[in-house]
Amino acid sequence: MNFDPRYSTRSFASVGTRPIRPDGVDKVTGRARYGADFNMAGQLVGRVLRSPHAHATIRKIDTSKAEKLAGVKAVITAADLPDLTDGDAAMYDILDNCMARKKALYDGHAVAAVAAVDARTARQALKLIEVDYEVLPHVVDVDEAMKHTAPLLNDAIFTEGLEEKPTRPSNITKRTQFGHGDIHEGFGQADFVVERSFKTEQTHQGYIEPHACVASVSSDGTADLWVCTQGHFVYRQHCAQLLGMEASKLRVTSSEIGGGFGGKTHVWAEPVALALSRKAGRPVKLVMTRDEVFRASGPTSATSIDVRIGARKDGTITAAEATLRYSCGPYAGMWAEIGAMTAFACYRLENVRTVGYEVLVNRPKTAAYRAPSAPMAAFAVESAVDELAKEIGMDPVEFRIRNAAQEGTRSSYGPVYGPIGIGPTLEAAKNHPHMKVPLGKNQGRGMACGFWFNFGGQTCTDLNIGMDGSVSLAVGTVDVGGSRASLSLVAAEELGIAYEQVKAVVADTSSLGYNDMTDGSRGTFSSSMATISAARNAIKILRERAAQMWDIPVDDVVWEKGHTIAKGEKYGNLAALSLREIAAASGKTGGPIAGHSELVADGAGVSFATHICDIEVDPETGATRVLRYTVVQDAGKAVHPTYVEGQYQGGAAQGIGWALNEEYIYGKDGRLQNPGFLDYRIPVCSDLPMIDTQILEIPNPNHPYGVRGVGETSIVPPLAAIANAVSNAAGVRMTHIPMSPPRILAAIVAERGG
Amino acid sequence: MAGVAVSTTINGDNVEYLCQPDETLLDVLRDRLGLTGSKEGCGTGDCGACSIILDDRLVCSCLVLGAEAEGRRVETIEGMAHGDTLHPLQQKFLEHAALQCGICTPGFLIAAKDLLAKNPDPTEEEIRFGLAGNLCRCTGYDKIVRAVQDAASAMKGA
Numbered sequence: 001m002n003f004d005p006r007y008s009t010r011s012f013a014s015v016g017t018r019p020i021r022p023d024g025v026d027k028v029t030g031r032a033r034y035g036a037d038f039n040m041a042g043q044l045v046g047r048v049l050r051s052p053h054a055h056a057t058i059r060k061i062d063t064s065k066a067e068k069l070a071g072v073k074a075v076i077t078a079a080d081l082p083d084l085t086d087g088d089a090a091m092y093d094i095l096d097n098c099m100a101r102k103k104a105l106y107d108g109h110a111v112a113a114v115a116a117v118d119a120r121t122a123r124q125a126l127k128l129i130e131v132d133y134e135v136l137p138h139v140v141d142v143d144e145a146m147k148h149t150a151p152l153l154n155d156a157i158f159t160e161g162l163e164e165k166p167t168r169p170s171n172i173t174k175r176t177q178f179g180h181g182d183i184h185e186g187f188g189q190a191d192f193v194v195e196r197s198f199k200t201e202q203t204h205q206g207y208i209e210p211h212a213c214v215a216s217v218s219s220d221g222t223a224d225l226w227v228c229t230q231g232h233f234v235y236r237q238h239c240a241q242l243l244g245m246e247a248s249k250l251r252v253t254s255s256e257i258g259g260g261f262g263g264k265t266h267v268w269a270e271p272v273a274l275a276l277s278r279k280a281g282r283p284v285k286l287v288m289t290r291d292e293v294f295r296a297s298g299p300t301s302a303t304s305i306d307v308r309i310g311a312r313k314d315g316t317i318t319a320a321e322a323t324l325r326y327s328c329g330p331y332a333g334m335w336a337e338i339g340a341m342t343a344f345a346c347y348r349l350e351n352v353r354t355v356g357y358e359v360l361v362n363r364p365k366t367a368a369y370r371a372p373s374a375p376m377a378a379f380a381v382e383s384a385v386d387e388l389a390k391e392i393g394m395d396p397v398e399f400r401i402r403n404a405a406q407e408g409t410r411s412s413y414g415p416v417y418g419p420i421g422i423g424p425t426l427e428a429a430k431n432h433p434h435m436k437v438p439l440g441k442n443q444g445r446g447m448a449c450g451f452w453f454n455f456g457g458q459t460c461t462d463l464n465i466g467m468d469g470s471v472s473l474a475v476g477t478v479d480v481g482g483s484r485a486s487l488s489l490v491a492a493e494e495l496g497i498a499y500e501q502v503k504a505v506v507a508d509t510s511s512l513g514y515n516d517m518t519d520g521s522r523g524t525f526s527s528s529m530a531t532i533s534a535a536r537n538a539i540k541i542l543r544e545r546a547a548q549m550w551d552i553p554v555d556d557v558v559w560e561k562g563h564t565i566a567k568g569e570k571y572g573n574l575a576a577l578s579l580r581e582i583a584a585a586s587g588k589t590g591g592p593i594a595g596h597s598e599l600v601a602d603g604a605g606v607s608f609a610t611h612i613c614d615i616e617v618d619p620e621t622g623a624t625r626v627l628r629y630t631v632v633q634d635a636g637k638a639v640h641p642t643y644v645e646g647q648y649q650g651g652a653a654q655g656i657g658w659a660l661n662e663e664y665i666y667g668k669d670g671r672l673q674n675p676g677f678l679d680y681r682i683p684v685c686s687d688l689p690m691i692d693t694q695i696l697e698i699p700n701p702n703h704p705y706g707v708r709g710v711g712e713t714s715i716v717p718p719l720a721a722i723a724n725a726v727s728n729a730a731g732v733r734m735t736h737i738p739m740s741p742p743r744i745l746a747a748i749v750a751e752r753g754g
Numbered sequence: 755m756a757g758v759a760v761s762t763t764i765n766g767d768n769v770e771y772l773c774q775p776d777e778t779l780l781d782v783l784r785d786r787l788g789l790t791g792s793k794e795g796c797g798t799g800d801c802g803a804c805s806i807i808l809d810d811r812l813v814c815s816c817l818v819l820g821a822e823a824e825g826r827r828v829e830t831i832e833g834m835a836h837g838d839t840l841h842p843l844q845q846k847f848l849e850h851a852a853l854q855c856g857i858c859t860p861g862f863l864i865a866a867k868d869l870l871a872k873n874p875d876p877t878e879e880e881i882r883f884g885l886a887g888n889l890c891r892c893t894g895y896d897k898i899v900r901a902v903q904d905a906a907s908a909m910k911g912a
Contacts, residue, residue, distance in 0.1 A: 018851075020848045020849065021848070021851070023856075024848045024853070025840070025848070027853055027856035027859050028840065028844040028847050028848060028853070028856075028859055028860075028863060029791070029831065029832070029834070029835055029840070029844065030789075030790070030791020030792070030830070030831035030832050030834075030860045031791070032856055033790070034793065034857055036784075036790075036793075036794065037784075037790040120774070120776075205891075206891050207855070207857075207891055208793070208795040208801055208803055208855075208857045208858050208889055208890070208891055209793070209795065209855070209857040210794070210795070256855075256856065256857075257855060258793070258795075258855050258856070258857025258858075259854075259855045259857060259891050259892060260855075261891070287794075289797060290795065290796040290797060290798065290800075290801075480854075480855065481854035481855060481892060482851070482854060642850075642851040642897075643851055643854070645851075645897075646851055646854055646892070646893055646897060649893060649894035649896045649897070650854060650891070650892045650893055650894050652894055653893070653894030653895070654891065676796065676798055676800060677795075677796050677798070677800035677801050677889060678798065678800045682889060682891060683894075683895075684886045684887075684888075684889065684895075685881070685882045685883075685885045685886050685888070685890075685895045685898070685899065686879075686882040686883045686885075686886040687886075688882075688894060688895055688896075690896050690899070691894045691896045
């Protein structure tokens, strides 16, 4: 299908309004069904046995006693998930993470699983499984893991990306480098240089809904999987490959999802549930406990970053470089690479170089977390930028405006920017009333910028017009935060009908073509593009049907505001036909009317934001309070502004938790000390102020309505904005996230000279 | 293990069930009675997604045993609307987009209902502390607080 995605200026009737979401009533009445809310007849309870060791060779697993326990219907180990990955290293890592094969690589790594008639029996069965471990030395710290003396997680890893292949294995899987110009020359031109090292601790996405699924494998080789996921088509592919099934034989239905933020883009328990069901011959429900969610799913990288930036007296940055080390858990990742790409993306730089190192540690496999890897890089860079502005004696906003990337700037990671929002968000922040609110004692103001690429990807959408003229929109991108509302608005806009006339659903994997998962802030961007394309295809058919009803050439029929109109004076007496009228006649004019779209949504416009916050620090305890918080971000075009605001506020709140409180704490034994919401404390209602938002709309030239993804960028600036505010309030530069009270107090005491 | 026979009132209806002595009320509601509106986010009383009202007291149903409901009154999210008329809090949550993923929403609505029953005119700070036992990871709480403020006004006017 020919589809022109280019933006053209237009006025909107539906897009930009704020109707109630179509899935709303079910969610406020408790009717909406999430991962754990689904049951099947005869279903068993699945449970997973996890390694208590950070690093251990699995010598032997004896499941015989568990198998004999009354009520146990299946026990599986890695032997029940044979390696079918055929040399695909990434898939092998997924398989090994789902069920440890030779070694347990972190506290919480799955080693066996059972399916039993009830939860109590399943728990008892786990206790009867005997695992013979040989405990090995472990390493959880990213800097420690890079040392030659560190315990090796995988002796087949030789660092990629070096000029020569190293002679010995290490925990560094890969080195990547980005940039342009000559940084030595650039630093030579600098009057001021700031050089700092930073650390950030590991955090979890913290979705309130634990991973949950129900798997049912039939003896004919077909299977159903009900699961909370950000990408049911990707889950189908991964599960089918790991279990040796044809993808079309496995139907995956995505439940309502209780938060994901990147954490539900990876399979963990699903292949295990399918393997249990296959062995037991019955459906199996597998729901993680919160402890398992923390120990075995999720987390983002812990990082260690060095930054050096130089500038002239006039405030022009002459050179910038960063070295970024990101923990990946026990398997290769590209987390430092993404950090290295995003680090300086906000700025117009002649000379820039970033180097990333991917580092294996005995922690859970790193998963994407909202703009993955960008917040830590922004923390380091934006802290140094603030410090440099201070040394030069410039206002931090003015300094950033002077160096901000513009249309035509070659980005630090390669591409040349089109129209972008970094300058406008900075100008809006500069002029925001927040900047003029007076600060009191022990209070500080900080600001910072953030960038995220955004993603498009493979997208397939069906738009079916019922005989009554109502519209069913079937999309394949999971709705993580209101996208059914925004996509209904887009369908209504394009067709020229009322929002209420459209019903959007997320279709299962057997009902629609392949869709990439909802990641990269792509849900509304890409599915709205596919919806527009599908609607335009439907309109073409509607025009043909009207032409047939009128018996005139289709070229003389145009579509306007939900009606066909016969163009030209000779048709003066033909009354416009509404979508309802054409739909009602469809049985006699050629059958059902539908528009389909299959496309790769290229051209996701990059996204920028600027955040401002005020923090009060208690110098006696190191405790902090967030007084005010403002988010300014470019949305391209806000389809449903209320949910755009929600994305801005939610990202900011997660960033506040990360900056001030959240961290994985490991004991000397390599075990996670705080796998629960009591000790891993995410922000609660009384921790936060209202979060002010300002939506800017700089149209994305590669989307018909100018839409950009909005979901992720809002978590990029907070770490740095808060660090700058705390540093200003406490009078000491904070370099370690989270800035928990003990860390702030220690920094204040050290600054005072002990 | 022998089951415990329990007779209780749930959302105004008399309900009888058998449960295990170590079974939580949340598991009874979800797994035995099909009332899956109450959610399990943690199982340790830290997230509030399983909030219910037990004899006028807001509790985490994951910290109550099913057997403890004997002779008491249980209110869950499923009993909040009257027929097809939403409770003002439910309506205001929709209007303010006070939910994104929605998994915490039933718990927040129950906690907010309990808050407004005890304090019909709360300040922003009272709302924030009143709802501090419920975790939301999506919204940053801004729109939740506004929805509760708006519902309080609407309920006073009613």
